[in-house]
Structures are given as C-alpha cells and as structure tokens.
Amino acid sequence: MKTKDMEKIFSDYIIENKEKYYRLAYSYVKNEEDALDIVQESIYKAISSLNTIQNPEYIKTWFYRIVINTSLDFLRKQKKVIITDDETLEFYSPGADDNYHDIDLQRALEDLPPNYRSIIVLRFFEDLKIEEIADVLELNVNTVKTRLYSALKKLRLSLEE
Structure with a gap:
C-alpha cells in the first residue's frame, strides 16, 4: 500500500x-x-x-x-x-x-498493578474484545482472561472495603 x-x-x-x-x-x-x-x-x-x-x-x-x-x-x-x-x-x-465522580473506583483502579489496570481500561472503558486486548498487549488470550478475572476480583475486594 x-x-x-x-x-x-x-x-x-x-x-x-x-x-x-x-x-x-x-x-x-x-x-x-x-x-x-x-x-x-x-x-x-x-x-x-x-x-x-x-x-x-x-x-x-x-x-x-x-x-x-x-x-x-x-x-x-x-x-x-x-x-x-x-x-x-x-x-x-x-x-x-x-475530578472523578466515583472516587472509590478511581482509587481502586490506581491500586491495581499496571498490567491489570491496562486490561480493565481496555475492556470496560474502551470496550475492546478479549482478542483485541491480547493483540494490543501482545499477550496470550488465556493470559488476558486470567488477568481480567484477577483484576476484577481485586477491584471487588478493594471496593468492598
């Protein structure tokens, strides 16, 4: 081209x-x-x-x-x-x-390690599919799924506190 x-x-x-x-x-x-x-x-x-x-x-x-x-x-x-x-x-x-309207979510996201935060942001804020996230981050699809699950678990625990 x-x-x-x-x-x-x-x-x-x-x-x-x-x-x-x-x-x-x-x-x-x-x-x-x-x-x-x-x-x-x-x-x-x-x-x-x-x-x-x-x-x-x-x-x-x-x-x-x-x-x-x-x-x-x-x-x-x-x-x-x-x-x-x-x-x-x-x-x-x-x-x-x-300023963020939801300060608890902001703090919880900031506390996540960057590799987890990237996946959360790309998945939920940028609405990318798991496969697209894997391409962007140059990771295996299963690694993205595992990190997404772990990140969501960490966020849930952090927000419950």
Whole structure:
C-alpha cells in the first residue's frame, strides 16, 4: 500500500477515535494536559513508523500499543523526579488533577498493578474484545482472561472495603 494512502487511513482513524486514545492516556496519568501530550507524542511516533504497518486492519491495535507504551514511559520518567521542597513541588507540578465522580473506583483502579489496570481500561472503558486486548498487549488470550478475572476480583475486594 502506498505511504500516502496509509497516511490518509491513519489520519482519518485518529480523528474518528481521538477521544478513546485520550481516555486511555488519561487512565494512566490522571491529568488532562499530560494525557493530551501523550496522545500527541503517540501520534508523532506512529507517523514516524507508519511504514512498518503492512495492513490497515492492524492500525487500531498498533496505535493502542503505542499509546500504552508512551503512557508507561511517561510514568517511568515521572518517578525519576525527586521533590525536595514546596517551591520545587510547585515548579514540577503536572497541573490540576481532573475530578472523578466515583472516587472509590478511581482509587481502586490506581491500586491495581499496571498490567491489570491496562486490561480493565481496555475492556470496560474502551470496550475492546478479549482478542483485541491480547493483540494490543501482545499477550496470550488465556493470559488476558486470567488477568481480567484477577483484576476484577481485586477491584471487588478493594471496593468492598
């Protein structure tokens, strides 16, 4: 397929689904500005490596994977920042956190390990099928099912407390 054709397919797909990718990034960073930065960086990375995609059918799972990896990279970089005083804290502040209506669910999701949280977000917030999640996360379908079951169990226990 021609590069121009693939660029058109990709740009149309991103425009149609930008809210999904924003929600996915937001589920990791919990901040509007950071989530927008992640989506923007993900689009840049995708455009830079668009020639690696052979089949337009794989754009969805391919781009989900890029957004997840970019989000995880962002979180790793954030952990390296060491805050010493209030001035430094204010300087490095990522901005105001957005508010969730269901704070218990938010906290329970934050307490899940990232590999479980990714599956919950992709399954219930992005409405992906188990097979699609397996493709995005490059996991076996049975592993996704097992982690989904375990994550739901952990969430249930956390919310019951």
